[in-house]
Amino acid sequence: xxxxxxxxxxxxxxxxxxxxxxxxxxQLTGNLFSDSTAFAGNxxxxxxxxxxEIRAPQGTVSGVSGFQIHFGKTDIHTSGDLADVLVAMNxxxxxxxxxxxxxxxxxxxxxxxxxxxxxxxxxxxxNPLMDNSLSGHVVVQAPITTLTREAxxxxxxxxxxxxxxxxxxALGMIFYMFNRTLDRTNKFFETKFAxxxxxxxxxxxxxxxxxxxxxxxxxxxxxxxxxxxSLEKGVYRNVTGNLATAWGLLAGxxxxxxxxxxxxxxxxxxxxxxQEISRHKQFSAIAFQAEDEIAGVVSTIGASFxxxxxxxxxxxxxxxxxxxxxxxxxxxxxxxxxxxxxxxGPSTGLPTKSEQSDLYQALFxxxxxxxxxxxxxxxxxxxxxxxYEAVKLxxxxxxxxxxxxxxxxxxxxxxxxxxxxxSLADINPPIxxxxxxxxxxxxxxxxxxxxxxxxxxxEGLRHRIGGLEKEDGSGNVSHDxxxxxxxxxxxxAKVEKVADYIPELEIEGDEDADLLVVGWGGTHGVMxxxxxxxxxxxxxxxxxxxxxxxxxxxxxxxVFAKYKKIxxxxxxxxxxxxxxxxxxxxxxxxxxxxxxxxxxxxxELKEKFSEYLSS
Amino acid sequence: xxxxxxxxxxxxxxxxxxxxxxxxxxxxxHAILKSVENVFPELGIxxxxxxxxxxIGCSSRFPYYMNTYGFHSIHGRAAxxxxxxxxxxxELNVWMITGDGDSMAIGGNHFIHLARRNxxxxxxxFNNKIYGLTKGxxxxxxxxxxxxxxxxxxxxxxxxxxGELVIGARGKFFARVVDxxxxxxxxxxxxxxxxxxxxxxxxxxxxxxxxxxxxGLITGRETKNDNQLFLEAGKPMIFRQERDKGxxxxxxxxxVVTIGENGITEDDILVHDPTNPDPGIxxxxxxxxxxxxxxxxxVIRSVKSQPLEEAIWASVKHxxxxxxxxxVDDLLHTGNTWEIDxxx
Numbered sequence: 001x002x003x004x005x006x007x008x009x010x011x012x013x014x015x016x017x018x019x020x021x022x023x024x025x026x027q028l029t030g031n032l033f034s035d036s037t038a039f040a041g042n043x044x045x046x047x048x049x050x051x052x053e054i055r056a057p058q059g060t061v062s063g064v065s066g067f068q069i070h071f072g073k074t075d076i077h078t079s080g081d082l083a084d085v086l087v088a089m090n091x092x093x094x095x096x097x098x099x100x101x102x103x104x105x106x107x108x109x110x111x112x113x114x115x116x117x118x119x120x121x122x123x124x125x126x127n128p129l130m131d132n133s134l135s136g137h138v139v140v141q142a143p144i145t146t147l148t149r150e151a152x153x154x155x156x157x158x159x160x161x162x163x164x165x166x167x168x169x170a171l172g173m174i175f176y177m178f179n180r181t182l183d184r185t186n187k188f189f190e191t192k193f194a195x196x197x198x199x200x201x202x203x204x205x206x207x208x209x210x211x212x213x214x215x216x217x218x219x220x221x222x223x224x225x226x227x228x229x230s231l232e233k234g235v236y237r238n239v240t241g242n243l244a245t246a247w248g249l250l251a252g253x254x255x256x257x258x259x260x261x262x263x264x265x266x267x268x269x270x271x272x273x274x275q276e277i278s279r280h281k282q283f284s285a286i287a288f289q290a291e292d293e294i295a296g297v298v299s300t301i302g303a304s305f306x307x308x309x310x311x312x313x314x315x316x317x318x319x320x321x322x323x324x325x326x327x328x329x330x331x332x333x334x335x336x337x338x339x340x341x342x343x344x345g346p347s348t349g350l351p352t353k354s355e356q357s358d359l360y361q362a363l364f365x366x367x368x369x370x371x372x373x374x375x376x377x378x379x380x381x382x383x384x385x386x387x388y389e390a391v392k393l394x395x396x397x398x399x400x401x402x403x404x405x406x407x408x409x410x411x412x413x414x415x416x417x418x419x420x421x422x423s424l425a426d427i428n429p430p431i432x433x434x435x436x437x438x439x440x441x442x443x444x445x446x447x448x449x450x451x452x453x454x455x456x457x458x459e460g461l462r463h464r465i466g467g468l469e470k471e472d473g474s475g476n477v478s479h480d481x482x483x484x485x486x487x488x489x490x491x492x493a494k495v496e497k498v499a500d501y502i503p504e505l506e507i508e509g510d511e512d513a514d515l516l517v518v519g520w521g522g523t524h525g526v527m528x529x530x531x532x533x534x535x536x537x538x539x540x541x542x543x544x545x546x547x548x549x550x551x552x553x554x555x556x557x558x559v560f561a562k563y564k565k566i567x568x569x570x571x572x573x574x575x576x577x578x579x580x581x582x583x584x585x586x587x588x589x590x591x592x593x594x595x596x597x598x599x600x601x602x603x604e605l606k607e608k609f610s611e612y613l614s615s
Numbered sequence: 616x617x618x619x620x621x622x623x624x625x626x627x628x629x630x631x632x633x634x635x636x637x638x639x640x641x642x643x644x645h646a647i648l649k650s651v652e653n654v655f656p657e658l659g660i661x662x663x664x665x666x667x668x669x670x671i672g673c674s675s676r677f678p679y680y681m682n683t684y685g686f687h688s689i690h691g692r693a694a695x696x697x698x699x700x701x702x703x704x705x706e707l708n709v710w711m712i713t714g715d716g717d718s719m720a721i722g723g724n725h726f727i728h729l730a731r732r733n734x735x736x737x738x739x740x741f742n743n744k745i746y747g748l749t750k751g752x753x754x755x756x757x758x759x760x761x762x763x764x765x766x767x768x769x770x771x772x773x774x775x776x777x778g779e780l781v782i783g784a785r786g787k788f789f790a791r792v793v794d795x796x797x798x799x800x801x802x803x804x805x806x807x808x809x810x811x812x813x814x815x816x817x818x819x820x821x822x823x824x825x826x827x828x829x830x831g832l833i834t835g836r837e838t839k840n841d842n843q844l845f846l847e848a849g850k851p852m853i854f855r856q857e858r859d860k861g862x863x864x865x866x867x868x869x870x871v872v873t874i875g876e877n878g879i880t881e882d883d884i885l886v887h888d889p890t891n892p893d894p895g896i897x898x899x900x901x902x903x904x905x906x907x908x909x910x911x912x913x914v915i916r917s918v919k920s921q922p923l924e925e926a927i928w929a930s931v932k933h934x935x936x937x938x939x940x941x942x943v944d945d946l947l948h949t950g951n952t953w954e955i956d957x958x959x
Contacts, residue, residue: 282938295695302699466687
């Protein structure tokens with residue numbers, strides 16, 4: 001497949017959005033394009049946009065499933081603001097996605113689906129392909145369904161099966177548009193459908209037909225190419241945040257020499273973590289699907305007592321259910337990693353949309369004085385390192401850790417440079433040796449203030465722990481007022497001490513600017529992109545982006561003190577900024593918040609930053 | 616090896632903790648604690664392998680009184696905690712102490728799933744049919760119509776029968792004992808310990824303060840002879856010291872008959888089979904109520920089934936053998952990867 005037009009335009013970056021009915025296979029189409037993009041050497045990030053329902057009514061706007069990919073020859077930190085190319089498999093997907101494309105975007109539509117019935121279902125009063133409403137766009141009209149059927153005619157497969165591969169026709173057209181080869185995708189068909197040669201053949205034929213069709217009709221005035229990105233030497237792969245989280249946990253368990261136990265309950269958008277760990281019994285990792293969120297965390301606390309690397313994964317409402325048990329882990333001073341994949345709330349809220357609104361819950365959502373470590377992953381691939389770090393801190397400091405990720409990171413994917421597990425920091429849990437003559441359940445490390453892990457089954461260390469207040473040292477139940485005050489202070493100081501073991505905050509961008517933009521967790525990529533673009537335009541601006549929230553990095557105040565203005569940006573109503581106001585009240589904070597279940601766009605951040613730069 | 620076995624000669628003393636036992640004088644829990652202390656040394660298990668866990672309630676203070684590894688957790692959640700411990704380390708001998716409020720109300724969900732999943736955990740369910748620690752509110756096992764602090768007009772709710780719930784949840788082992796008979800408790804606790812899988816023992820326990828003599832008909836000196844049927848596998852279900860009463864199956868119902876009357880002999884009496892996977896008769900036994908029927912004590916159901924942790928760890932072993940992934944490094948390189956060797 002070498003046919004190429006002469007008119008090849010070189011781009012720095014592009015955004016494509018694949019959209020269709022939720023049964024049209026848009027996620028697979030997007031993933032196959034991602035794979036091809038990786039092979040082409042571009043950096044990229046992706047984001048799926050799918051409905052909460054598995055099969056919402058066919059042909060309706062609420063049933064549209066989308067997949068966006070942003071790829072380029074420079075570092076790509078986000079899945080892109082607006083798409084340059086939209087593939088719309090039916091009227092509903094065109095309607096649903098018009099707001100997510102640029103004014104000049106190329107739109108590829110399956111004209112076969114633009115019939116009266118479907119237009120009505122999508123809520124169109126007139127056919128957008130006829131009424132000039134798409135003017136300004138390059139609209140490529142292709143009878144994809146008919147041509148797909150035609151392509152597989154000689155294979156004698158039924159219409160329904162034939163139509164299933166129409167997404168591959170669209171993919172073939174996009175491959176032509178971006179000067180890609182088909183080999184890698186054909187190989188995928190051979191592996192994936194190895195048991196069904198007819199399906200392999202059908203998909204190959206349809207993919208090739210799409211490619212050839214685009215060529216034959218000269219569908220595009222130009223085709224495009226994007227040079228390989230200049231990435232650091234190494235082996236790369238594509239990874240979603242949830243997958244990276246699961247792998248970081250497994251790596252943490254491997255390096256700590258303990259077995260992983262994940263007690264969890266299925267919940268969107270965190271279920272993939274449970275599913276992934278379930279697949280890895282060969283590493284002695286146990287994934288226990290509990291009867292509810294409470295049993296998920298409590299079984300994990302049991303496993304922690306028994307010496308496992310204890311993890312529970314959940315999303316917002318699930319974290320609410322786990323609150324009481326988190327208090328138990330705090331007072332029992334046992335390791336516990338809670339991965340909370342944030343989604344839109346409150347209550348069931350927006351299960352498939354993303355938000356940063358569980359920060360208060362993570363910091364404060366327990367009865368009593370119950371401090372624990374709170375940290376937040378900054379990108380899909382950082383989920384790997386954050387999960388590893390969460391295991392390390394939890395085990396070494398004998399305290400629960402809440403790791404916040406979010407729906408965007410969890411389902412979004414990006415290029416991940418594969419590290420060697422041996423190159424990650426050592427993990428040394430404070431395990432008590434058998435028959436230690438000095439053993440006491442609540443004896444503490446004099447520096448870190450953690451108690452020690454005395455694991456059942458070990459000779460000479462029998463002891464009792466639990467949810468009642470414990471006497472310092474002996475661990476006996478104690479209702480003594482001064483002991484309670486002392487233990488409360490110790491639990492707090494232990495978590496504060498963690499600041500000595502985490503990296504300092506690094507400034508990105510300009511250190512000598514007036515404006516410091518501040519964010520945390522999943523907004524890193526989009527904020528960095530906005531920052532870089534403004535700096536390219538000659539503006540001076542700095543950024544402090546937080547991964548560690550409780551405790552804060554030790555140099556936080558020193559960083560803040562360098563700037564005249566601090567603007568804190570979050571996908572919530574201002575939870576981190578209020579936390580900063582509480583912890584570091586000596587600074588004045590401005591805030592920028594968005595709460596639409598959607599990530600920031602580079603464009604809107606640049607506008608907001610510019611306001612503060614000029615004010 | 617011989618030395619190891621000799622070292623296992625444990626006594627009651629090995630399991631007594633140094634903590635003051637704070638249950639009310641006359642509380643049934645004291646006798647249960649003593650029975651457990653009697654049973655543990657006899658099981659041939661090293662003392663550091665025992666883990667005693669509990670939820671919240673009077674009974675749940677139990678772990679503090681045993682010199683073993685112990686975990687006093689939160690209300691209703693002991694079943695989940697115990698499951699996590701057992702799955703993480705199947706070598707441990709896990710005992711869960713709970714009450715009727717802890718397990719039938721706030722922890723009802725965890726309780727039925729423990730029964731269903733069948734991890735090898737021994738559950739001692741102290742059923743005093745009242746909330747004791749919170750001072751006298753009705754529980755899910757309180758008989759309908761009982762007047763308590765929260766049911767001044769008598770309860771309107773139909774109670775749970777723990778045995779019926781365990782069997783309904785597809786539990787494989789259910790036994791019942793009375794807190795007034797230490798010999799019976801020791802014998803049944805030992806059988807529970809030996810059963811592989813979730814063994815649930817309901818202890819008819821007396822709360823001397825808030826629900827005194829709630830089991831009086833069954834345990835009272837005058838009435839117990841008529842109202843207790845101690846079940847033994849393979850033996851006819853005969854009760855009373857005089858051995859003159861027994862159970863027969865009439866149609867689909869159990870019926871109490873008098874041996875020697877109407878031509879009935881011992882041979883006509885139904886023989887107890889706790890190992891029958893079909894729970895039909897076991898369910899009827901669990902549901903028998905005094906005074907119309909004797910209350911069934913002893914092991915009502917004990918059916919062989921692979922414990923959860925055994926199935927899981929067998930799967931781990933198998934996956935280790937067949938998986939091409941030997942390390943997380945291998946895992947990270949699965950699927951599509953690409954190399955950049957001319958990069959920065």
